[in-house]
Amino acid sequence: MNLAEVERLRGATPGCASVIHFNHAGASLPSQATLDAILGQLQREALGGPMEAADQNIQARARAAAAALLNTVPEAMAFASSGSAAWGMAFNALGPWQSGDRILIGRHEWGGNLACIARAVGAGAQLEVIPCDKSGAVSVTALEQMIDPRVKLIALTWLPANSGLINPAEAIGAVARQHGIPYFIDAGQALGQLPCDVEALNCDVLKGAGRKFLRGPRGTALLYIRPAFMQRLEPTQLDVLSAPWDGEGFALRNDARRFETSEVSVALLAGLANALEECNGLGLSVIRKRIDSLSRYVRERLKTIPGLTLHTLGPADHQSGLIAFTLRGWGSVELKLRLAQSGINIGANGVAYTPLDMQARGLESIARIAVSYLNTEEEIEVLLGSLRELAGDGGV
């Protein structure tokens, strides 16, 4: 991606003119075209009648673009209102759990997923954390040694929310497939940041939010279910779309839409369709390359700020665009709020989002810079300048 292309993309993104945004891992900035797609649909609904303005083509476009992003078929894709809702729906459809069933997870699992798993543990399942390798990534060797017939699920958060770690999702998928164990991937931070091929990953379920690196609207998420795995999942919630009356009974759909509801925000799906098409148009390899080079530069420069500690995990030469750090004298939330006063957005995470990993590393919170292809070298200089100044300040 050359600088002219970056300028073009920034010019097409109104937020780039009003804020210095490094919180793409929380939610990114939508393009004007994505905004127009949402507003246009709301306008059509208001003027023509909301039901009457429903356009099946919008959903079909969104589904086709989501399938193209993940290298699958549209029938394998469902939409949900959040990443956690998508993961929870698929997980809750897995049971019933028996005493002695084993669930293996990475240490970096998202807190919301752990909350769902706690229910299965209440029903007698056993939760076990796969040990990490020396770099802090999930160890594939350790996983292999844990496999036995009682393992009923392997769950991985691919790119954890609290570091730049990229877990070895493909190698873990190879183990899961070899042993026929269901494999769930939380790709919340991966979608729109890294190439993501569900065939290569060998996963049965994968989900991610629309609002993060995909630059779609809030309140949207993608849920992939491997078609051959569909029958294993009995949704806990049904309606006229997921299980319509067929004259004799209620026939559960045979595609991923068994997890959808009949009522959806068509406007948000219109925005998501546009964001997905934009992302596919740019190409994930190109996006990954730019995020990688910008975030490498940010990490190197952050190392020169006194009192700033990077909280990286995983191999130094294989990191995502998420950069976790703390600054001496500053709480992470205070730092985030202070930077916001200067028009700079970053993120701040406490323990609850990634409780096992935060506790294992003795961290109470981290501040997080998340780099997108939209960010420029100039923005990085402003951010670094502010951090350097605040480091000198001694904080609150």
Ligand SMILES: Cc1ncc(COP(=O)(O)O)c(C=O)c1O
């Ligand atoms: C890895 C990961 N999983 C899950 C989530 C939760 O997604 P949502 O807020 O859409 O439920 C996040 C949000 O930051 C995340 O980073």
